Amino acid sequence: TGVRLSSLVALIEDAEACPDWADRCAESYLVERLSDTESLVYTHNDMPFPVKDRDVLAHVRWTQDPASFEVEMNSTATLGKMEEVRGRLRLTQAMASWNFVPQADGSVLISNEAHINPGSALPGWLTNMLLVDAPFETMASFVGAVRDPKYAEIRLSFVQEPPG
Secondary structure: OOOOHHHHHHHHHOHHHHHHHOOOEEEEEEEEEEEOOEEEEEEEEOOOOOOOEEEEEEEEEEEEOOOOOOEEEEEEEOOOOOOOOOOEEEOOOEEEEEEEEEOOOOOEEEEEEEEEOOOOOOOHHHHHHHHHHHHHHHHHHHHHHOOOHHHHOOOOOOOOOOOO
16 A cells, blocks of 8 residues: 655654654754744764764755655755754764655655765774665665554645545
8 A cells, every 4th residue: 555645754754753763863853843844953863882973953845746746855954053962973064855756556656865974084884884774774664664653644734645
């Protein structure tokens, strides 16, 4: 069975649920709601010793194509509005996106991309883990988490569901 676009968006919008499904996410929360489709979100990523934890204040924007119903989230690191947290390296060059493309059979093609400058050199074993394992673990957990009943019937003002 397919999953509703609103359910997919609602899971990502539920910043506090991030540790439940996103690999390395230790904490995340809404800092400021700018509009229905824009917000500032803080995320703290737990890194293995001896690497310093990373955090980011992201400006999140949602758009939807009215013809294809494709939904896109773009997130960009932003400065200001929040003090840096001791013991964490604030990411200043980070972009992430999620795309949800409804398919003719009722399924949704999901893609996620991230481009991050880690702020300092990382050991090769960690770089490999972040590039190979983390995206796989995150996507697998995301697909499971979106089936939580709390997201099933959610309605969002800015997301239109395809007919059928």
